[in-house]
Amino acid sequence: MTDERRQDTLPLFPLQTVLLPSTVLPLHLFEPRYRQLAADLLTGVIPDRRFGIVAIRNSAVREVESLDHVYTIGCTALLAESKRLPDGRYDIVTTGERRFRLLSIDRTRAPYLVGEVMWLPDEPLPPGGREAAAKLSASARSAYQRYCESAWERDSWQPPEPGADLAQLAHLLAADCLLPLADRQQVLEETNPLRRLDLVHRLLAREAGFLSALRAVPAPPPEVYELNAPAALN
Incomplete structure (x- = not known):
């Protein structure tokens, strides 16, 4: 080990x-x-x-x-x-x-x-955490779908497999969404799998709400298309 x-x-x-x-x-x-x-x-x-x-x-x-x-x-x-x-x-x-x-x-x-x-x-999943994880997973996947349906063409995104590991699921759901850097950093720093999944659910629900209200597709942040701009790298 x-x-x-x-x-x-x-x-x-x-x-x-x-x-x-x-x-x-x-x-x-x-x-x-x-x-x-x-x-x-x-x-x-x-x-x-x-x-x-x-x-x-x-x-x-x-x-x-x-x-x-x-x-x-x-x-x-x-x-x-x-x-x-x-x-x-x-x-x-x-x-x-x-x-x-x-x-x-x-x-x-x-x-x-x-x-x-x-x-x-990561922290270990607490006793009895599987039931809570199943509910959070369903909620987070639902928010992910709402976001992606508003933001992307249908053939440009693919939800994580149904059997995706709990420790990976929040990261995989967040990956397809243009979250602000501070939000992505918060997801990275969270070491409790249940809290991380709940965080991603809340972030994606918020962003999906913004897209629905604005009826606009989000513009990629600068790092998506120009990762090596002089101001970004060292």
């Missing part, structure tokens, strides 16, 4: 978005330090093709220099696919895995940031 509370080091990629466990995030890497990160991931310099993603607190931050500049709860990203472009840039696809707490940042160890992290596991 692995020690979830042990400390490890991870290369870091600060972004103006939040990666959630079990969800997919594509990235376009053009800065030299992140090209080097991709090369190190692909050649085994960084083991297991994993790095950490943390959200930047303020879009005005141009260079992450301390813990104050980022949310300290982040998520590991597994490099699933990669394509090196002729000019040296990379297009990669990552999958969110484990949540961590960022303890410190080292700006001298590598061209990119490196962080000391402690793993942050």
